[in-house]
Amino acid sequence: MPGTLTTMQCPKCGQSVLASAPACQFCGTILNVAPRGRAAFMAPADDRKTWQEIVYYILAVVWVLWGAYYIAMGIGLIPSVWTESKFWSASKGGAFIGTIGGVYLFVGIGLLFEQGWIQFITKIMCWLGIGLTIINLPFVLFARHPLVPLLMSVVQMALYGLQLHVIAAVGDV
Ligand SMILES: [Zn+2]
DSSP states (O other): OTTTTOEEEOTTTOOEEETTOSBOTTTOOBOOOSOOHHHHHHHHHHHHOSHHHHHHHHHHHHHHHHHHHHHHHHTTSSOOTTTSOSSSOHHHHHHHHHHHHHHHHHHHHHHHTTOHHHHHHHHHHHHHHHHHHHHHHHHHHTSSSOHHHHHHHHHHHHHHHHHHHHHHHHSOO
């Protein structure tokens, strides 16, 4: 095999040793601590399978399910205020929530395939979501029963923050 017989200089004793040798045969200095061959090739991929990567895919699936849920409300499969309101027509409300559902679905699928520019859009959506949640906080605090909406706001911000973190850990942006 070419390359296996190339020599290098031992960094400690200066003797000529095989580049592939795990240790210098003259002084015993460890030369190749990195895993070789298949192990060296596999290691980086294994390192990436962190909890962030697992959470990243869970959140991507959540975006998809959330989008599907909104679309189901939009087309009237699931009854909701969007299609059963006195204040706007069912088609208008359905089109609105259905469109948001479409965006969520699109983002979720893009995240699943690790599309860099979708990760970027998701980051913007998360920051917007955090901002809107913060703007909404005073109204939540002065609500008649602030505990449940306050908890939901905190959970929402935590989820957006988690999404931002796992994109930073997994994605290229
Ligand atoms: Zn040596």
